[in-house]
Amino acid sequence: MNSQTRLLPLGDFKPADEWQTHVNEIFYGIQGPSIHNHFQTYVSQDHRLAHALAEDYFKQSCKLAEKNQPRFIMEWGVGNGNLAGCFLSHLKSIDTQGQVYPNTSYILCDFSMEILKGARNNLKLEDHIGKFFTIQVDANHMDCFRENTIHKIISNEIWDDLSTKVLLKQDNCLYEEYLQPLIDPNALEINIDSFIKPFNEKNLHRLKAYPDILQFILWERTYQRVDINDWPHAAILQNHIDLLDNEIPTPINIGALATLKRARSLLKLDGLGYTGMDYGMYSMRELNFSGRPYFNLYGGQYTFMVNFELLCDWAKAEGFSSIEKDYQHHYVGKHLKDKVISLVELLQSHHKVQTMDSWDRDILMLKTLDTLNKVYKSNYHYKMKYSSIEGTPDNQRQQIKELTDKLSTNGVPDTVAYISEKEVMQVCVDLAKLGYREQEYSSLFQAPTEPISFVIMNLR
Numbered sequence: 001m002n003s004q005t006r007l008l009p010l011g012d013f014k015p016a017d018e019w020q021t022h023v024n025e026i027f028y029g030i031q032g033p034s035i036h037n038h039f040q041t042y043v044s045q046d047h048r049l050a051h052a053l054a055e056d057y058f059k060q061s062c063k064l065a066e067k068n069q070p071r072f073i074m075e076w077g078v079g080n081g082n083l084a085g086c087f088l089s090h091l092k093s094i095d096t097q098g099q100v101y102p103n104t105s106y107i108l109c110d111f112s113m114e115i116l117k118g119a120r121n122n123l124k125l126e127d128h129i130g131k132f133f134t135i136q137v138d139a140n141h142m143d144c145f146r147e148n149t150i151h152k153i154i155s156n157e158i159w160d161d162l163s164t165k166v167l168l169k170q171d172n173c174l175y176e177e178y179l180q181p182l183i184d185p186n187a188l189e190i191n192i193d194s195f196i197k198p199f200n201e202k203n204l205h206r207l208k209a210y211p212d213i214l215q216f217i218l219w220e221r222t223y224q225r226v227d228i229n230d231w232p233h234a235a236i237l238q239n240h241i242d243l244l245d246n247e248i249p250t251p252i253n254i255g256a257l258a259t260l261k262r263a264r265s266l267l268k269l270d271g272l273g274y275t276g277m278d279y280g281m282y283s284m285r286e287l288n289f290s291g292r293p294y295f296n297l298y299g300g301q302y303t304f305m306v307n308f309e310l311l312c313d314w315a316k317a318e319g320f321s322s323i324e325k326d327y328q329h330h331y332v333g334k335h336l337k338d339k340v341i342s343l344v345e346l347l348q349s350h351h352k353v354q355t356m357d358s359w360d361r362d363i364l365m366l367k368t369l370d371t372l373n374k375v376y377k378s379n380y381h382y383k384m385k386y387s388s389i390e391g392t393p394d395n396q397r398q399q400i401k402e403l404t405d406k407l408s409t410n411g412v413p414d415t416v417a418y419i420s421e422k423e424v425m426q427v428c429v430d431l432a433k434l435g436y437r438e439q440e441y442s443s444l445f446q447a448p449t450e451p452i453s454f455v456i457m458n459l460r
Protein backbone atom coordinates (compact mmCIF):
# COMPACT_ATOMS: atom_id res chain seq x y z
CA MET A 1 0.00 0.00 0.00
CA ASN A 2 1.55 3.39 -0.90
CA SER A 3 1.22 6.45 1.33
CA GLN A 4 -1.36 8.02 -1.04
CA THR A 5 -3.91 5.28 -0.31
CA ARG A 6 -3.72 5.92 3.43
CA LEU A 7 -4.94 9.50 3.06
CA LEU A 8 -8.43 10.08 4.39
CA PRO A 9 -10.63 12.93 3.10
CA LEU A 10 -11.96 15.27 5.80
CA GLY A 11 -14.68 16.48 3.45
CA ASP A 12 -15.65 16.95 -0.22
CA PHE A 13 -14.04 19.16 -2.84
CA LYS A 14 -15.30 22.76 -2.44
CA PRO A 15 -14.31 26.12 -3.99
CA ALA A 16 -10.96 27.18 -2.47
CA ASP A 17 -12.42 30.09 -0.48
CA GLU A 18 -14.83 27.81 1.39
CA TRP A 19 -12.16 25.50 2.84
CA GLN A 20 -9.72 28.38 3.29
CA THR A 21 -12.07 30.36 5.56
CA HIS A 22 -13.14 27.14 7.29
CA VAL A 23 -9.60 26.22 8.44
CA ASN A 24 -8.65 29.81 9.22
CA GLU A 25 -11.62 30.20 11.55
CA ILE A 26 -10.45 27.08 13.40
CA PHE A 27 -6.77 28.14 13.34
CA TYR A 28 -7.39 31.57 14.90
CA GLY A 29 -10.17 30.28 17.11
CA ILE A 30 -7.94 27.77 18.88
CA GLN A 31 -4.48 29.35 18.71
CA GLY A 32 -4.78 32.85 20.17
CA PRO A 33 -1.45 34.74 20.36
CA SER A 34 0.49 31.51 19.74
CA ILE A 35 -0.26 32.14 16.02
CA HIS A 36 3.10 33.91 16.06
CA ASN A 37 4.83 30.59 16.75
CA HIS A 38 3.86 29.87 13.14
CA PHE A 39 4.51 33.21 11.43
CA GLN A 40 5.70 36.72 12.15
CA THR A 41 4.50 39.90 10.55
CA TYR A 42 5.98 43.37 10.18
CA VAL A 43 3.89 44.50 13.16
CA SER A 44 3.87 41.45 15.42
CA GLN A 45 7.01 42.56 17.33
CA ASP A 46 8.59 45.40 15.37
CA HIS A 47 7.47 49.02 15.82
CA ARG A 48 8.71 50.83 12.71
CA LEU A 49 5.67 50.29 10.49
CA ALA A 50 3.33 51.11 13.39
CA HIS A 51 5.26 54.33 14.05
CA ALA A 52 5.07 55.38 10.38
CA LEU A 53 1.28 54.88 10.50
CA ALA A 54 1.01 56.88 13.74
CA GLU A 55 3.03 59.74 12.23
CA ASP A 56 0.73 59.90 9.20
CA TYR A 57 -2.36 59.76 11.39
CA PHE A 58 -0.99 62.56 13.59
CA LYS A 59 -0.07 64.79 10.66
CA GLN A 60 -3.43 64.30 8.93
CA SER A 61 -5.40 64.72 12.19
CA CYS A 62 -3.71 68.04 12.91
CA LYS A 63 -5.08 69.33 9.59
CA LEU A 64 -8.70 68.46 10.44
CA ALA A 65 -10.99 71.40 11.15
CA GLU A 66 -12.76 69.80 14.16
CA LYS A 67 -9.69 69.51 16.37
CA ASN A 68 -11.23 68.58 19.70
CA GLN A 69 -13.83 66.06 18.57
CA PRO A 70 -13.51 62.40 19.63
CA ARG A 71 -11.86 60.26 16.94
CA PHE A 72 -12.16 56.55 16.44
CA ILE A 73 -9.54 54.35 14.86
CA MET A 74 -10.46 50.77 14.05
CA GLU A 75 -7.97 48.00 13.48
CA TRP A 76 -9.25 44.84 11.81
CA GLY A 77 -7.49 41.51 12.48
CA VAL A 78 -5.32 42.53 15.42
CA GLY A 79 -3.02 39.58 16.13
CA ASN A 80 -1.17 40.09 19.42
CA GLY A 81 -2.03 43.81 19.73
CA ASN A 82 1.54 45.00 19.10
CA LEU A 83 0.53 47.34 16.27
CA ALA A 84 -2.07 49.04 18.49
CA GLY A 85 0.39 49.34 21.40
CA CYS A 86 3.23 50.81 19.31
CA PHE A 87 0.84 53.09 17.38
CA LEU A 88 -0.68 54.58 20.53
CA SER A 89 2.69 54.92 22.33
CA HIS A 90 4.26 56.71 19.38
CA LEU A 91 1.22 58.92 18.85
CA LYS A 92 1.36 59.94 22.51
CA SER A 93 5.06 60.73 22.30
CA ILE A 94 4.89 62.88 19.15
CA ASP A 95 1.70 64.67 20.22
CA THR A 96 3.60 66.98 22.58
CA GLN A 97 0.76 69.56 22.62
CA GLY A 98 -1.91 66.96 23.41
CA GLN A 99 -3.95 67.78 20.28
CA VAL A 100 -4.72 64.30 18.97
CA TYR A 101 -3.90 61.46 21.38
CA PRO A 102 -6.32 62.55 24.15
CA ASN A 103 -9.25 62.57 21.68
CA THR A 104 -8.40 59.28 20.01
CA SER A 105 -9.96 55.92 20.85
CA TYR A 106 -8.60 52.75 19.27
CA ILE A 107 -10.96 49.85 18.62
CA LEU A 108 -9.36 46.44 18.14
CA CYS A 109 -11.68 44.22 16.07
CA ASP A 110 -11.16 40.52 15.52
CA PHE A 111 -13.38 37.49 14.99
CA SER A 112 -11.41 35.39 17.49
CA MET A 113 -12.04 35.70 21.23
CA GLU A 114 -8.69 33.96 21.89
CA ILE A 115 -6.86 36.56 19.80
CA LEU A 116 -8.63 39.47 21.54
CA LYS A 117 -7.87 37.99 24.96
CA GLY A 118 -4.16 37.84 24.04
CA ALA A 119 -4.14 41.37 22.58
CA ARG A 120 -5.74 42.83 25.74
CA ASN A 121 -2.83 41.40 27.76
CA ASN A 122 -0.16 42.92 25.52
CA LEU A 123 2.19 44.87 27.81
CA LYS A 124 2.56 47.65 25.25
CA LEU A 125 -1.14 48.45 25.71
CA GLU A 126 -0.79 48.82 29.49
CA ASP A 127 -0.06 52.55 29.18
CA HIS A 128 -3.24 53.09 27.20
CA ILE A 129 -5.94 51.69 29.45
CA GLY A 130 -9.20 53.48 28.68
CA LYS A 131 -7.95 54.50 25.24
CA PHE A 132 -8.54 51.15 23.56
CA PHE A 133 -11.42 48.67 23.35
CA THR A 134 -11.73 45.18 21.92
CA ILE A 135 -14.73 43.96 19.93
CA GLN A 136 -15.38 40.48 18.61
CA VAL A 137 -16.64 40.96 15.09
CA ASP A 138 -16.12 39.38 11.68
CA ALA A 139 -14.46 41.75 9.21
CA ASN A 140 -16.98 40.63 6.59
CA HIS A 141 -19.94 41.65 8.74
CA MET A 142 -19.33 45.01 10.39
CA ASP A 143 -23.04 45.89 10.28
CA CYS A 144 -23.15 46.47 14.04
CA PHE A 145 -21.45 49.88 13.73
CA ARG A 146 -23.09 53.16 12.66
CA GLU A 147 -22.19 54.47 9.20
CA ASN A 148 -19.88 57.49 8.82
CA THR A 149 -18.55 57.33 12.38
CA ILE A 150 -14.96 56.10 12.06
CA HIS A 151 -12.00 58.35 11.29
CA LYS A 152 -9.41 55.80 10.35
CA ILE A 153 -9.31 52.06 9.62
CA ILE A 154 -6.11 49.99 9.60
CA SER A 155 -5.49 46.34 8.81
CA ASN A 156 -2.32 44.31 8.41
CA GLU A 157 -2.30 40.86 6.86
CA ILE A 158 -6.00 40.16 7.13
CA TRP A 159 -6.83 40.30 3.40
CA ASP A 160 -4.75 37.17 2.71
CA ASP A 161 -6.80 35.29 5.33
CA LEU A 162 -10.19 36.37 4.01
CA SER A 163 -12.28 34.58 1.44
CA THR A 164 -10.31 34.19 -1.80
CA LYS A 165 -11.26 32.40 -4.98
CA VAL A 166 -8.69 31.26 -7.51
CA LEU A 167 -9.18 31.55 -11.27
CA LEU A 168 -7.22 30.00 -14.06
CA LYS A 169 -7.64 31.20 -17.62
CA GLN A 170 -7.24 29.01 -20.66
CA ASP A 171 -7.92 31.07 -23.79
CA ASN A 172 -11.63 31.89 -23.56
CA CYS A 173 -12.44 29.48 -20.76
CA LEU A 174 -12.22 30.12 -17.04
CA TYR A 175 -11.64 27.52 -14.37
CA GLU A 176 -12.07 27.84 -10.59
CA GLU A 177 -9.83 26.08 -8.08
CA TYR A 178 -11.47 23.54 -5.75
CA LEU A 179 -9.81 22.11 -2.65
CA GLN A 180 -10.24 18.94 -0.62
CA PRO A 181 -8.60 18.44 2.81
CA LEU A 182 -6.93 15.06 3.38
CA ILE A 183 -5.14 13.59 6.34
CA ASP A 184 -2.97 10.55 6.99
CA PRO A 185 -4.58 9.03 10.11
CA ASN A 186 -1.49 6.89 10.81
CA ALA A 187 0.70 9.96 11.16
CA LEU A 188 -1.45 11.26 14.02
CA GLU A 189 -1.63 10.04 17.57
CA ILE A 190 -5.38 10.45 17.85
CA ASN A 191 -8.46 8.59 16.81
CA ILE A 192 -9.31 10.32 13.54
CA ASP A 193 -13.07 9.81 14.02
CA SER A 194 -12.95 12.05 17.08
CA PHE A 195 -11.49 14.82 14.90
CA ILE A 196 -13.57 14.69 11.69
CA LYS A 197 -16.92 15.74 13.22
CA PRO A 198 -15.64 18.73 15.28
CA PHE A 199 -13.47 19.74 12.30
CA ASN A 200 -16.48 19.85 9.99
CA GLU A 201 -18.63 21.58 12.60
CA LYS A 202 -15.84 24.06 13.50
CA ASN A 203 -16.35 23.05 17.13
CA LEU A 204 -13.58 25.20 18.65
CA HIS A 205 -14.16 23.91 22.16
CA ARG A 206 -13.42 20.31 21.12
CA LEU A 207 -10.71 21.22 18.60
CA LYS A 208 -8.66 23.03 21.28
CA ALA A 209 -7.57 19.53 22.34
CA TYR A 210 -5.70 19.22 19.01
CA PRO A 211 -3.99 22.61 18.52
CA ASP A 212 -1.35 21.27 16.10
CA ILE A 213 -3.37 18.97 13.89
CA LEU A 214 -4.28 21.48 11.14
CA GLN A 215 -0.68 21.52 9.92
CA PHE A 216 -0.96 17.84 8.95
CA ILE A 217 -3.74 18.51 6.46
CA LEU A 218 -2.78 17.96 2.83
CA TRP A 219 -4.73 19.79 0.17
CA GLU A 220 -5.81 18.15 -3.07
CA ARG A 221 -6.55 20.58 -5.91
CA THR A 222 -8.76 20.42 -8.97
CA TYR A 223 -10.16 22.97 -11.43
CA GLN A 224 -13.74 23.23 -12.68
CA ARG A 225 -15.22 25.36 -15.48
CA VAL A 226 -16.87 28.46 -14.06
CA ASP A 227 -19.06 31.34 -15.18
CA ILE A 228 -18.21 34.53 -13.25
CA ASN A 229 -21.31 36.53 -14.21
CA ASP A 230 -22.71 36.40 -10.69
CA TRP A 231 -19.37 37.19 -8.99
CA PRO A 232 -19.01 40.66 -7.41
CA HIS A 233 -18.11 43.47 -9.84
CA ALA A 234 -18.13 40.90 -12.67
CA ALA A 235 -17.46 43.48 -15.42
CA ILE A 236 -14.37 44.83 -13.64
CA LEU A 237 -13.23 41.28 -13.00
CA GLN A 238 -13.67 40.36 -16.67
CA ASN A 239 -11.55 43.39 -17.75
CA HIS A 240 -8.90 42.23 -15.29
CA ILE A 241 -8.99 38.66 -16.59
CA ASP A 242 -8.56 39.91 -20.16
CA LEU A 243 -5.11 41.16 -19.11
CA LEU A 244 -4.04 37.89 -17.51
CA ASP A 245 -1.83 35.33 -19.21
CA ASN A 246 -3.03 31.75 -19.62
CA GLU A 247 -2.67 29.09 -16.94
CA ILE A 248 -1.37 31.21 -14.06
CA PRO A 249 -3.54 30.72 -10.94
CA THR A 250 -4.82 34.15 -9.93
CA PRO A 251 -6.25 34.96 -6.50
CA ILE A 252 -9.54 36.87 -6.50
CA ASN A 253 -9.71 38.26 -2.96
CA ILE A 254 -13.47 38.65 -2.52
CA GLY A 255 -13.16 38.92 1.28
CA ALA A 256 -10.78 41.86 0.88
CA LEU A 257 -13.35 43.43 -1.46
CA ALA A 258 -15.96 43.06 1.30
CA THR A 259 -13.69 44.98 3.70
CA LEU A 260 -13.42 47.83 1.16
CA LYS A 261 -17.20 48.01 0.98
CA ARG A 262 -17.52 47.97 4.81
CA ALA A 263 -14.75 50.54 5.24
CA ARG A 264 -16.36 52.89 2.72
CA SER A 265 -19.61 52.95 4.66
CA LEU A 266 -18.06 53.15 8.15
CA LEU A 267 -15.58 55.91 7.41
CA LYS A 268 -16.57 59.52 8.00
CA LEU A 269 -16.71 61.42 4.73
CA ASP A 270 -13.96 63.78 5.93
CA GLY A 271 -12.16 60.86 7.64
CA LEU A 272 -8.59 59.74 7.15
CA GLY A 273 -9.36 56.64 5.13
CA TYR A 274 -8.54 52.95 5.16
CA THR A 275 -4.91 51.82 5.23
CA GLY A 276 -4.60 48.14 4.33
CA MET A 277 -1.30 46.27 4.23
CA ASP A 278 -0.54 42.79 3.03
CA TYR A 279 1.64 40.78 0.68
CA GLY A 280 0.99 39.75 -2.89
CA MET A 281 1.28 40.87 -6.50
CA TYR A 282 1.82 44.63 -6.82
CA SER A 283 0.71 45.01 -10.46
CA MET A 284 -0.13 43.18 -13.70
CA ARG A 285 3.57 42.52 -14.28
CA GLU A 286 3.84 40.43 -11.10
CA LEU A 287 0.46 38.76 -11.72
CA ASN A 288 1.70 37.48 -15.06
CA PHE A 289 4.99 36.22 -13.63
CA SER A 290 4.92 32.56 -14.61
CA GLY A 291 5.33 30.10 -11.70
CA ARG A 292 4.88 32.72 -8.96
CA PRO A 293 3.35 31.46 -5.71
CA TYR A 294 -0.29 32.27 -4.99
CA PHE A 295 -0.95 30.67 -1.59
CA ASN A 296 0.89 29.84 1.64
CA LEU A 297 0.33 27.48 4.56
CA TYR A 298 1.56 28.43 8.02
CA GLY A 299 0.97 25.86 10.76
CA GLY A 300 -2.39 24.97 9.22
CA GLN A 301 -3.53 28.49 8.38
CA TYR A 302 -4.37 28.89 4.67
CA THR A 303 -3.48 32.24 3.12
CA PHE A 304 -3.73 33.61 -0.41
CA MET A 305 -1.51 36.29 -1.94
CA VAL A 306 -3.32 39.56 -2.50
CA ASN A 307 -4.10 40.75 -6.01
CA PHE A 308 -3.41 44.48 -5.47
CA GLU A 309 -4.13 45.43 -9.08
CA LEU A 310 -7.69 44.11 -8.82
CA LEU A 311 -8.16 45.62 -5.35
CA CYS A 312 -7.31 49.07 -6.76
CA ASP A 313 -9.95 48.68 -9.50
CA TRP A 314 -12.51 47.49 -6.97
CA ALA A 315 -11.66 50.33 -4.53
CA LYS A 316 -12.48 52.83 -7.27
CA ALA A 317 -15.78 51.08 -7.96
CA GLU A 318 -16.64 51.17 -4.23
CA GLY A 319 -16.35 54.98 -4.24
CA PHE A 320 -12.85 55.68 -2.95
CA SER A 321 -11.57 58.73 -4.80
CA SER A 322 -7.94 58.59 -3.74
CA ILE A 323 -6.23 55.21 -4.12
CA GLU A 324 -2.53 55.03 -3.36
CA LYS A 325 -0.36 51.94 -3.49
CA ASP A 326 3.26 51.72 -2.37
CA TYR A 327 5.82 49.13 -1.39
CA GLN A 328 5.78 48.81 2.40
CA HIS A 329 9.59 48.97 2.56
CA HIS A 330 9.49 52.29 0.67
CA TYR A 331 6.76 53.66 2.94
CA VAL A 332 8.67 52.82 6.15
CA GLY A 333 11.93 54.06 4.60
CA LYS A 334 10.32 57.43 3.75
CA HIS A 335 9.40 57.88 7.42
CA LEU A 336 12.89 56.94 8.60
CA LYS A 337 14.44 59.10 5.85
CA ASP A 338 16.49 56.09 4.79
CA LYS A 339 16.11 52.84 2.86
CA VAL A 340 15.07 49.72 4.74
CA ILE A 341 15.02 45.95 4.44
CA SER A 342 14.03 43.32 6.95
CA LEU A 343 16.65 41.49 9.00
CA VAL A 344 15.70 38.15 7.46
CA GLU A 345 16.31 39.58 3.97
CA LEU A 346 19.83 40.51 5.06
CA LEU A 347 20.38 36.98 6.36
CA GLN A 348 19.13 35.46 3.12
CA SER A 349 21.69 37.46 1.16
CA HIS A 350 24.53 35.56 2.90
CA HIS A 351 26.25 33.43 0.27
CA LYS A 352 26.30 30.32 2.50
CA VAL A 353 22.80 30.50 3.93
CA GLN A 354 21.18 28.09 1.47
CA THR A 355 23.65 25.32 2.24
CA MET A 356 23.84 25.77 6.02
CA ASP A 357 22.22 23.43 8.54
CA SER A 358 19.25 25.14 10.13
CA TRP A 359 20.99 25.39 13.54
CA ASP A 360 23.98 27.11 11.91
CA ARG A 361 21.52 29.50 10.28
CA ASP A 362 20.08 30.21 13.75
CA ILE A 363 23.58 30.96 15.03
CA LEU A 364 24.25 33.28 12.08
CA MET A 365 20.93 35.06 12.75
CA LEU A 366 21.81 35.56 16.43
CA LYS A 367 25.32 36.82 15.60
CA THR A 368 23.83 39.19 13.01
CA LEU A 369 21.38 40.49 15.62
CA ASP A 370 24.22 41.02 18.09
CA THR A 371 26.21 42.91 15.45
CA LEU A 372 23.31 45.20 14.50
CA ASN A 373 22.48 45.80 18.14
CA LYS A 374 25.74 47.75 18.44
CA VAL A 375 24.02 50.59 16.59
CA TYR A 376 20.28 49.79 16.81
CA LYS A 377 18.60 51.29 19.88
CA SER A 378 14.85 50.89 20.38
CA ASN A 379 12.75 52.80 22.93
CA TYR A 380 10.90 49.59 23.73
CA HIS A 381 12.36 47.01 26.06
CA TYR A 382 11.91 43.45 24.94
CA LYS A 383 14.09 40.38 25.21
CA MET A 384 13.74 38.34 22.07
CA LYS A 385 12.97 34.67 22.65
CA TYR A 386 14.92 32.26 20.47
CA SER A 387 14.90 28.53 21.01
CA SER A 388 16.73 25.77 19.14
CA ILE A 389 14.72 23.61 16.81
CA GLU A 390 14.33 19.90 17.43
CA GLY A 391 17.40 17.92 16.38
CA THR A 392 19.93 20.70 17.07
CA PRO A 393 23.23 19.11 18.19
CA ASP A 394 24.27 19.85 21.81
CA ASN A 395 27.17 22.08 20.86
CA GLN A 396 25.06 24.35 18.66
CA ARG A 397 22.20 24.25 21.20
CA GLN A 398 24.56 25.59 23.85
CA GLN A 399 25.80 28.34 21.49
CA ILE A 400 22.22 29.35 20.63
CA LYS A 401 21.40 29.62 24.32
CA GLU A 402 24.47 31.72 25.09
CA LEU A 403 23.89 34.05 22.14
CA THR A 404 20.21 34.44 23.04
CA ASP A 405 21.02 35.25 26.68
CA LYS A 406 23.42 37.93 25.43
CA LEU A 407 20.86 39.71 23.21
CA SER A 408 20.23 43.33 24.10
CA THR A 409 16.81 44.24 25.50
CA ASN A 410 16.52 47.35 23.34
CA GLY A 411 17.99 45.94 20.14
CA VAL A 412 16.38 44.77 16.89
CA PRO A 413 13.07 43.35 18.19
CA ASP A 414 12.41 40.60 15.68
CA THR A 415 13.96 38.56 12.90
CA VAL A 416 11.59 40.30 10.44
CA ALA A 417 12.15 43.77 11.92
CA TYR A 418 13.00 46.66 9.60
CA ILE A 419 16.66 47.72 9.60
CA SER A 420 17.94 50.78 7.77
CA GLU A 421 20.76 51.07 5.24
CA LYS A 422 22.57 53.44 7.62
CA GLU A 423 22.45 50.90 10.46
CA VAL A 424 23.69 48.14 8.18
CA MET A 425 26.51 50.25 6.74
CA GLN A 426 27.64 51.31 10.21
CA VAL A 427 28.42 47.67 11.02
CA CYS A 428 29.51 46.51 7.55
CA VAL A 429 33.01 45.62 8.76
CA ASP A 430 31.57 43.33 11.46
CA LEU A 431 29.07 41.88 8.99
CA ALA A 432 31.95 41.05 6.64
CA LYS A 433 33.57 39.08 9.49
CA LEU A 434 30.36 36.98 9.61
CA GLY A 435 30.75 36.30 5.88
CA TYR A 436 28.33 38.90 4.47
CA ARG A 437 29.36 40.52 1.18
CA GLU A 438 28.35 44.12 0.66
CA GLN A 439 27.65 43.68 -3.06
CA GLU A 440 25.11 40.97 -2.18
CA TYR A 441 23.07 42.96 0.32
CA SER A 442 23.39 46.53 -1.01
CA SER A 443 21.07 45.75 -3.96
CA LEU A 444 18.32 44.73 -1.51
CA PHE A 445 17.86 48.37 -0.58
CA GLN A 446 16.60 49.12 -4.12
CA ALA A 447 12.99 48.50 -5.28
CA PRO A 448 11.71 44.90 -4.87
CA THR A 449 12.26 42.60 -7.83
CA GLU A 450 10.43 39.50 -6.56
CA PRO A 451 6.88 38.72 -7.82
CA ILE A 452 5.57 38.81 -4.22
CA SER A 453 6.11 41.91 -2.09
CA PHE A 454 4.69 43.69 0.93
CA VAL A 455 2.38 46.49 -0.10
CA ILE A 456 0.50 49.32 1.62
CA MET A 457 -2.71 50.78 0.19
CA ASN A 458 -4.17 54.09 1.30
CA LEU A 459 -7.80 54.58 0.34
CA ARG A 460 -9.81 57.74 0.94
Ligand SMILES: C[S@@+](CC[C@H](N)C(=O)[O-])C[C@H]1O[C@@H](n2cnc3c(N)ncnc32)[C@H](O)[C@@H]1O
Nearest residue numbers: 028041044077078079110111112138139156157
Ligand atom coordinates in the same frame (compact mmCIF):
# COMPACT_ATOMS: atom_id res chain seq x y z
C1 LIG B 1 -2.23 37.02 9.85
S1 LIG B 1 -2.97 37.55 11.33
C2 LIG B 1 -2.36 39.21 11.39
C3 LIG B 1 -2.40 39.79 12.75
C4 LIG B 1 -1.84 41.20 12.87
N1 LIG B 1 -2.61 42.15 12.10
C5 LIG B 1 -0.41 41.21 12.42
O1 LIG B 1 -0.15 41.69 11.31
O2 LIG B 1 0.44 40.69 13.16
C6 LIG B 1 -4.68 37.79 10.86
C7 LIG B 1 -5.55 38.35 11.95
O3 LIG B 1 -6.83 38.56 11.37
C8 LIG B 1 -7.83 37.93 12.18
N2 LIG B 1 -8.90 37.51 11.26
C9 LIG B 1 -8.84 36.58 10.28
N3 LIG B 1 -10.02 36.50 9.63
C10 LIG B 1 -10.85 37.40 10.21
C11 LIG B 1 -12.20 37.81 9.99
N4 LIG B 1 -12.95 37.23 9.04
N5 LIG B 1 -12.72 38.79 10.76
C12 LIG B 1 -11.96 39.37 11.74
N6 LIG B 1 -10.71 39.02 12.02
C13 LIG B 1 -10.13 38.06 11.25
C14 LIG B 1 -7.11 36.79 12.87
O4 LIG B 1 -7.77 36.38 14.05
C15 LIG B 1 -5.75 37.45 13.15
O5 LIG B 1 -5.78 38.22 14.31
